[in-house]
Amino acid sequence: MTKAKPGGAEGARWIDFDRATLAKAFPAEPFTYRHRLADHPLLQLDALAQLAAELPRDRLEYNSGRLQPDQRPEETPGIDLEPEAIVRQIETAGAWMVLKNVEALPAYRALIDAVLADAARAAGRDSLAGAGMIEPMGFIFVSSAHSVTPFHIDYEENFFVHLHGDKAMHVFDNRDRSIVDEAGLETYPGKHRNHRYSAAYEARGRVFRFGPGDGLFLPYTWPHWVETGEDWSISMAITWKSPADRRLNKLYFVNAVMRRLGLPQARPGARPWTDGLKVAAYTLARVPIEPLRRSEAMRRRLRGLIFGRKANYFYAKPGKKA
Template structure:
C-alpha cells in the first residue's frame, strides 16, 4: 500500500524533542508533489488575490533597508516561469485559500498533532506559504509570529536561525513594536549575533522547524529554490503576543516591565488581563452595534 504521509518515517523525532522552543531538522516527502511543479505554481500565482503575492529582486542585504527593495515589472505568472534566471524572490501567501493546498497543510498538521496538541493546544490560524527564489537570493533578517516548518521542495538554501527571546539580538522594544504592527518585517542584523546561530542547510526532502519569533535569514543556493512553509498559532504564541502588547502599554506610561519569562506569575496575570480587556471591548462593541440598529428603526 502506498504511504502518503507528508513526513518521512522517523522524520519528526527531532521535532518532537525540540518543540516548541528550539529549532529542529525534519525530513519530509513532498518534494515530488505535483502541486509544486513550476507550471502549477505559476497558475496558482495568477489566480491568488493580488494581496497574497509579494515579490522583489532577490539581491538583498541580510539587514536590507525596506526602502531599497525593488520589484520586477513582470506579471506574477511570468516571474514564476522564469524564476531560474530572472533574479527575483517571491512569496505566495496564505495559499490554503486554494482547496488543494488547504488539504495538504491539513494533512501535514495532522501528522504533527500528536506532538503539538499535548504541549501547546490545538493548531489555530493554519496558513501555508510558498517561497520561490532565483539563484543566490537572500531573504533578509526577520522573525515571524507563528510556529513554522519550512519544507525544501527544489534547490538548496541555508537558513540561519537565532534563539527566540534573546533580548541581546531583538530588544524588548522591538518585540513590542512588532506586535503593534505597522513596521516592515526586516530587522537590524549585527554579525556578532552569528555566534548564537544555527545553520540549517536544506536540500529537497529537508525541512526545519522554526520556533515562534526565532530570528532568521536565508541564503539561496546556486539554483532556483522552492520551499513550502506551514504555520500555525497556539496558546503559547497567543500568550507571548499578548505579553508584549501589555508591556508596550506599560512602557508607554513610564513603567519598565519585566521581560516575558522573568516572572511567570506576572506573565500569567498580564495575559489574563489582556484577554479579559479584549473580550470586554468586543462585547461592548457588539452591544453598541445592537443599540444603533434599534435606534435606526
C-alpha cells in the same frame, strides 16, 4: 476539530517525524527531518504560477532577491513584473516572492492539514487541536538564485520544507535578547518585519542547509535569515499557532501600538493582571473588524487607516509608494 489522519494520497505520510526527536526538542528547539513533498503537483512551478494569478494581491509579496541580511526596508529594490510572470521567469528574474495564506484554497489546506496530522500523530495526539495546532497556514517561497530573505522573526510555529534548488537558513535563539530585544518582538501591520542585524550574530547561530526533501522545525519567533544557492528555489512554511502563541501575539500587538503612542509596556508575563486586560481588549476590538477583513480591498483600507500607508508596503511598484 481536524482529526489526525495519515497524510498524502492513499494514506502515505508526507513526513516521518522521529518520535524521540519530537519528545526531546518539540516545540522548544529546531530540528531537521526528511519529507516527500518535493514532487507534489500543487508545489510545482506551473501550479504556483497559476496560484500567483489567483491569490488576492495582499497575499503576494515580491521584490528583488539581491538583498542583504540587514536590508533597510525603504531601500528594497522592486521587480517590474506581474506575479505570475515572476514565477514563470524565476530562473532569470532575480526575484524573491512569497505566496501567503495558501490555506485559503481547499487543496492547499488539505495538504497542510495532512502534514500537521503527521506531526500530531508522532506527538501521540489524535487531532491537530489536541496537539495545540491552531490556525494552520501555508506560505510558499519562490526565489531566484543568490536571493536573500533579510533577518526577521515569524509569529508562528513552522515546519519548513524545501522543494527545489538549495538554500541555507541562519537561525538564532529567540531567548537571546541581545539579538532581538523586547521592543523588537512587538509587532503590528505598520511595522516592517526586517530587524537590525550584525555579522557578529553568526557566532551565536546555526546554519541549516537544504536540498529537495530536507526540512526544519523552526520554533515561534526564532530570528533567522535565508539565502539561496546557485539555482532557483521553492520552499514552503507549513505553520500554526499554539494557544500560548496566540496570546503572546495579542500582547506583542498591544505593546507595539502602545509603544508607538509613546507608552512602552512591560514585557509579557511581567504583569499578568495587565496582560489579561490587554488580551481581553484586543479580542473585543477584533469582533467588529473581523467580518470586514474578508474583502481584500477592505483589508487594505483598514491597514492604511489604522497603521498608515507603510502597512501596505507590499503593494508598491518599483519606484512608487504603497
